[in-house]
Amino acid sequence: MVDVCILGHSHIISVLDAITDWRTKHEREIVTQSDTFNLNCNVTNFAFGINIHQKWHLSSTFKIIENIKIKNKNNFEYVINNIFLKIIKGWSGDIPIVSMLFGNEHAYAMINSLPEYDFLDEEIHSYFNGVQIVDTTYIDLHIEKWVAAIYHPLRIIRGLVPNPLIHILCPPPRESPELADDLEILIDLVRRYGFVSDSLRLKLYRRYCRKLTSALTSINCIVLTQPADALNIDGLLKLEYAEGLTHANKYYGELLLRDLEMLIKG
Amino acid sequence: MNPYKNLPKENFWSSSISAENIIDVDFDYGKKYQFAAADIFATAGSCFAQHFAKKLSEMGGHLLITEERHPLIPEDCDHGYNVFSARYGNIYTVRQLLELLEQAFGYRNTIYDFCKRKDGRIIDMLRPRAVPIGFASVKQAMADRNYHLSAVKSMIVTMNVFVFTIGLTEAWINVDQEYCYPVLPGAVAGEYSPRKHKFINYSFSEIVGDFTKVVNIILSNNPKARILLTVSPVSLVATYEKRNVIVSTIASKSIIRAAVDKIVRDFDAVDYFPSYEIIIGSYSKGVYWAEDLRDVTEDAVNDVMQVFIKSRIPDIFHNITNDHIVVTNDLNDDIRKAITKECDEMYLDAKIKPGNKIY
Numbered sequence: 223m224v225d226v227c228i229l230g231h232s233h234i235i236s237v238l239d240a241i242t243d244w245r246t247k248h249e250r251e252i253v254t255q256s257d258t259f260n261l262n263c264n265v266t267n268f269a270f271g272i273n274i275h276q277k278w279h280l281s282s283t284f285k286i287i288e289n290i291k292i293k294n295k296n297n298f299e300y301v302i303n304n305i306f307l308k309i310i311k312g313w314s315g316d317i318p319i320v321s322m323l324f325g326n327e328h329a330y331a332m333i334n335s336l337p338e339y340d341f342l343d344e345e346i347h348s349y350f351n352g353v354q355i356v357d358t359t360y361i362d363l364h365i366e367k368w369v370a371a372i373y374h375p376l377r378i379i380r381g382l383v384p385n386p387l388i389h390i391l392c393p394p395p396r397e398s399p400e401l402a403d404d405l406e407i408l409i410d411l412v413r414r415y416g417f418v419s420d421s422l423r424l425k426l427y428r429r430y431c432r433k434l435t436s437a438l439t440s441i442n443c444i445v446l447t448q449p450a451d452a453l454n455i456d457g458l459l460k461l462e463y464a465e466g467l468t469h470a471n472k473y474y475g476e477l478l479l480r481d482l483e484m485l486i487k488g
Numbered sequence: 489m490n491p492y493k494n495l496p497k498e499n500f501w502s503s504s505i506s507a508e509n510i511i512d513v514d515f516d517y518g519k520k521y522q523f524a525a526a527d528i529f530a531t532a533g534s535c536f537a538q539h540f541a542k543k544l545s546e547m548g549g550h551l552l553i554t555e556e557r558h559p560l561i562p563e564d565c566d567h568g569y570n571v572f573s574a575r576y577g578n579i580y581t582v583r584q585l586l587e588l589l590e591q592a593f594g595y596r597n598t599i600y601d602f603c604k605r606k607d608g609r610i611i612d613m614l615r616p617r618a619v620p621i622g623f624a625s626v627k628q629a630m631a632d633r634n635y636h637l638s639a640v641k642s643m644i645v646t647m648n649v650f651v652f653t654i655g656l657t658e659a660w661i662n663v664d665q666e667y668c669y670p671v672l673p674g675a676v677a678g679e680y681s682p683r684k685h686k687f688i689n690y691s692f693s694e695i696v697g698d699f700t701k702v703v704n705i706i707l708s709n710n711p712k713a714r715i716l717l718t719v720s721p722v723s724l725v726a727t728y729e730k731r732n733v734i735v736s737t738i739a740s741k742s743i744i745r746a747a748v749d750k751i752v753r754d755f756d757a758v759d760y761f762p763s764y765e766i767i768i769g770s771y772s773k774g775v776y777w778a779e780d781l782r783d784v785t786e787d788a789v790n791d792v793m794q795v796f797i798k799s800r801i802p803d804i805f806h807n808i809t810n811d812h813i814v815v816t817n818d819l820n821d822d823i824r825k826a827i828t829k830e831c832d833e834m835y836l837d838a839k840i841k842p843g844n845k846i847y
Contacts, residue, residue: 342627357628359621
């Protein structure tokens with residue numbers, strides 16, 4: 223048995239569902255309860271055990287903490303307050319702390335509401351000719367805000383407790399977003415503007431993941447990447463692992479738990 | 489019989505200067521055409537063209553912008569958009585304009601000439617002040633140059649009126665490929681090298697030849713376009729000729745003015761607006777010169793534009809009066825800055841003067 227403590231926002235639901243069919247039990251029909259997947263969503267923390275047969279279960283200490291948030295001077299919300307800190311301190315020890323905090327900050331970037339653009343990425347070299355190429359300096363200004371939402375809470379945790387710290391990256395953009403049955407909070411924007419190209423969605427996401435990984439690695443936080451089996455050849459989330467427009471389902475959660483177990487057991 | 493006898497009063501000095509207000513002097517008498525309020529203007533040229541574009545827009549003219557700030561780019565950073573119709577920065581010589589258009593329309597290969605600034609940003613040597621913040625990488629700079637050229641092409645085929653203000657005959661060129669820089673390499677960015685860079689002072693025939701090619705490129709891609717030329721009244725900040733800068737200024741402006749006159753006579757689509765004469769002519773009694781006697785004041789820009797609007801876009805002029813043209817302190821500051829600080833040439837001066845910093 224391996225114990226872990228998990229905290230996260232809506233992306234954690236794929237893992238919870240993989241363990242207990244959690245949403246059915248808690249009468250939540252959709253991933254994004256209260257029509258929001260964003261920074262105002264609940265922080266969930268719980269502990270659970272895993273064994274080698276992947277018989278996952280939630281421990282009796284499982285609980286949900288509602289509406290933990292704080293705004294910084296840029297009006298950007300971080301999950302930092304006294305209740306949060308108290309919980310984290312209570313986890314102090316050698317049990318790994320697994321974060322699935324935030325992760326959907328990049329979702330608005332998939333909406334085609336801006337004049338056409340592209341940018342040059344160090345790893346994805348292709349770009350559209352004839353459209354405005356926005357300097358990566360400005361792209362990074364936006365990405366850094368998305369990174370900060372995760373980095374700062376984890377930096378504080380890192381300073382508070384000695385536990386191993388693991389962050390699970392949010393799922394990549396899904397393939398065929400137009401087929402999503404639930405357009406979540408973006409429903410009006412999608413209907414009005416549609417989506418940017420797959421390549422731009424993916425490029426933004428990957429750059430975000432790289433920046434986040436770099437930031438988290440610097441504070442000795444291990445980053446768990448997306449399960450390869452859930453991605454198509456381009457790197458988009460396969461339909462069978464997607465839920466709604468921006469989330470993954472319990473099958474994705476199962477893959478995550480498999481990878482998490484492998485990571486923890488070394 | 490005296491052939492002058494029945495000529496209009498504008499043909500005579502005494503009656504021309506008898507008007508009390510400058511707005512009442514018909515400097516633009518003899519013009520080939522007027523514009524409608526709906527006409528779409530594109531502007532390019534020297535520092536003076538910046539003010540022309542800005543004031544034209546403020547007074548209700550329709551200024552075309554084909555290269556705009558993307559919403560992802562912060563408004564308050566030094567991005568260089570919206571100074572001209574596209575982000576080419578100051579274009580001082582006709583050769584510079586010709587090479588820009590040739591690249592935009594694919595008549596010659598794109599010129600990629602970049603340097604790395606001390607802060608690590610990449611600067612396009614063909615428009616070093618047009619993108620003050622520079623680029624993150626050479627690839628980024630190349631991609632932006634490609635996009636810039638497509639915006640220039642779009643501008644030429646879309647506009648109705650192209651206003652070009654010519655400033656200089658002196659320039660520096662790349663020795664190997666003979667393309668023209670807007671300002672001496674090393675003055676704003678990069679490094680001057682006698683092996684790589686050569687001084688040139690374009691002659692009357694060279695300017696006329698370049699002008700002819702420019703007009704042909706524009707009209708072959710936009711047959712209904714009209715081209716309005718002006719000459720910058722701003723004096724040279726420095727000359728590389730072995731003569732006094734004042735002498736070079738007069739020589740340079742005279743050559744440009746003569747070349748413009750030739751082109752205006754050669755092409756029906758090309759006309760001249762006498763902003764140069766309004767400012768340097770004796771009627772103004774020198775009041776339009778700034779303290780350094782080189783730059784022009786904001787009053788000069790305002791008066792020139794009023795004459796222009798009254799003469800060329802009467803539809804707009806009827807809708808404005810002097811009272812409506814409010815020049816706020818902020819605006820004055822903007823114009824003053826633009827006149828005194830945003831000219832590439834000023835960097836040449838700064839470079840020459842010991843102790844002045846250039847980034």
